[in-house]
Amino acid sequence: MGVTHVLASQLPVLIVLLSLGTVAKIAAIRSGSPGTLAQLGPAVLVPDRFRRAALLCCAVAEAGLAAGLLVTAHPLFRWATVAFCAMSTYILLELRRRRPDAGCGCFGEVSSAPVGWRSIGRTVVLTGMAGMSVWAEGPGWLAFAHPSWEYLLAGVVVLALLSPEIETLAERARYRAPCEQRRGPAESVTLTRLRSSEAWQAHEAHLSTAEPYDSWRELCWRFFAFRNHDEHDVVFAVSLAGRRPTVRVAVVGSEDSKPLPVYKPVSV
Amino acid sequence: MSHPSVEHRRVLAAAVLGREPAAPSTGAEDGEPLRAVTGEIRDISPHLIVVETPEGGEERLIIAPWATAWHGGDTPPGDLPVGARVTMRALRDGRVVERIWADTIRLTGTIVSIDGRKDITVKLDCGPHRGRRTAIIPYRASGRLRVRHPQFEPGYLFDAIGVRKDGVSLALLPATSQPSHPAPPPPYTGMQPNISGTITWSDIFDAEERGAAYPMVEPSDAACPDAGMSCAGLPYLAIGSLLHVRNVCASRSASMPIVACGCVAGRFCDRCVQCGTSPRGRIAELAPASFVELGGELIDGCFNAQIGWG
Incomplete structure (x- = not known):
């Protein structure tokens, strides 16, 4: 039982992060001027006209995985999550090599800081978490219903340490542009x-x-x-x-x- | 939304906010006022130039003994070909010409494709309003241009000055140095009463037009989806707002209306080094006539400037 608990402990983290990624990417596409998309991975790796589609594709894949992890215990979704995270790690390494100025775009427009080792470390940790969850029993909603708090917290702390987005958000809240420079409401x-x-x-x-x-x-x-x-x-x-x-x-x-x-x- | 009368916007905004409506003006803080004259050469001799203005009138101007001309390279004014389109800087109530730029064009945009080995053909995307342009970089100019464009490949920005010869656009001089990597936006420093940066010119304006293309306009107002981006920390203004521009290098200032969306200028994060190093970011692109009347030199491509508004 203990081992099962450990294995399933990171499922809620994965589901929440995948959903956040979806929402943030859709928001970036909706609000996104072409200039914003031109600075976000993985959209920068594809030609201009496919950028929107590439980001949308990522968002749909994340939404699908999150839904799959939440409602079923089918190994297809679990392995697909491992593959998705591993591929993200490769894409970030590639992004860092080919476009050192572009942000990772993991959480849309908030992830506009250039890709660093922390972002790459985060996808490695996520791959590990996804790998761990493959053998977890029961669907994701069960892990939400009976969370093992200490492991869950540990996972969240590790991911928070590896997330440059938290600092970006804090900075944005601290240095808010005056209204003359802010985009106005519609x-x-x-x-x-x-x-x-x-x-x-x-x-x-x-x-x-x-x-x-x-x-x-x-x-x-x-x-x-x-x-x-x-x-x-x-x-x-x-x-x-x-x-x-x-x-x-x-x-x-x-x-x-x-x-x-x-x-x-x-x-x- | 169409603009029934953008000039009228100034009057309305002034009325509702209870301020005095301002009008476009030019003024030199020291030195005599400059006038820009544009037209097509009808006749030229070492001492006299006759041009046909865009309205169809004719202007006869005296060429000063110290006058210089540029037509792809420095040349004596008397050697300019008849039929060339010129922009001139004139003194003494605009009767005496001291500088002539002939067939001068500016190629500003994002590189779409690069072809050719010796003479290079560059296709540029000049923004949603200006479409695409093709330019040829002759072999003799390519080294000079490439050293100022460290990332000379599709997707990166390009800015050069050149001439139009026989219907072909030749890029000859780099306008400014482009940074090798796009710079991050500047940190928030609060709203300054005077914003500094670089001011450039563009050849997309009508010949006699005076005014500025400003990058920070609401995209929905100006029907310009790429607008609202700037490296210089600019405030939002509207098409029709009045911009006070001060050329720091020549100590001249003028107020001019914003007449177009300057989304291309907003993408650039370069500096002007005409007199000291300007802060990063392009504030606006001026019409050549406005640029010249502010003391700018077209082939330098930019001047350090401060702006105010109202």
């Missing part, structure tokens, strides 16, 4: 915020259309330009900083009637 999200503001409610009746004719972002503000029934411009500026954004509004006369702003700042 235009539709900001528009929804605007529509729940007092300034919007005060001017909504005067607008000729509900959709802005122009919208742009400058520094920490997103601007929405509308026309009102008098053919004047109604401009809303929604601050992108903070949770409760400030909304300002101005009515600007048409270009021939020179005297400009009748503006008043309004807060939500």
Whole structure:
């Protein structure tokens, strides 16, 4: 029983890590500009047009393995996990040799630091863990239900020590870029915020259309330009900083009637 | 989204934030103002040049005795061929020419393919708006270019200055030194009131156009999927925003609108070494006319600059 416990102890770690990898890779693909993908392994090893597909393929394989490990005890999934981890080790070594500037991409965009011995060590340890789990009894959910805490903790600590991503995340939290340099929320999200503001409610009746004719972002503000029934411009500026954004509004006369702003700042 | 009137954005933004709307301007802190004149040579002698401007007008300009020209190499102004497209730097209210660049082009982009052994043919991907370009590196220029591009292979960046001769783009001079490995983004240092970096020029602008292509614009606003990336720690601005550019090397400054998405400039992490070493990263690409009026030399390819906005 004791040996079985040890063998199955790392299954939860593997399942959680594979799922995290899937989620992070899908997030990298969804948000990913081509520039981001061009710096992440294993996508950098394939030609430009296959990068998205390569990362997606990895994510699907990880999701499949995680699901397989969780619900069945079939040796196919166990051996496939060993093979996947061993192949990852080889790919990371290759990546380090061919593209020393690229990140491993194991957890998507967070793993953008160049591949080091720690990342490679981690895949070696994961291969070992996967190898150990091959002979474990029962499917993964059983290991979740009755975890052997001390071995599980030991595994997590070893992996945490070998994960440069934890430091990257800590650094990102510490040195958060100011809002001028951060990518803003999508235009539709900001528009929804605007529509729940007092300034919007005060001017909504005067607008000729509900959709802005122009919208742009400058520094920490997103601007929405509308026309009102008098053919004047109604401009809303929604601050992108903070949770409760400030909304300002101005009515600007048409270009021939020179005297400009009748503006008043309004807060939500 | 289309841009009904990007100039109008400045007025609207100023009104809603309660600030004075600013207008594009140029100004020399010392020395006399420069004017850039572009056109096609109709007639040229050692002392006088007649050009046809892009609007179809004609300009007759005096060539200063100390004037120099570049047409793939230094050449006396009087030897320039009729029909060449020139950009000129003019003094004295723009009547006296002191520097002429003829048929000068700039090839900036990511290398797609490299062919040939002696004369090398390079295919470049110049970003989503500018498409692909093909350039030939003559054998005599290849050593000079390759030493500044340590990674001269597909997937890496390329930036060179050259001439267009008989419809062929020749790359002759390296614009800047490219780092051998892509640099990591700079650490966060807070928002500085003045950001320093390098400013380059590009030949994608219309002949008489003045303005800048800026890399840090929201991709959805500018329909530019590669935008929003920069090595210089830049803030987000919009197409239509006003950029104050100060040429540190020539002590000249100007305000100009952002007229295009400069996603190609955002990929570069190089430095300019025209006067001291600039911090890493390209801030913007200027139209040749704006670049020249700020005291820039087209064949040097860059100047050290500070920017502000508003």
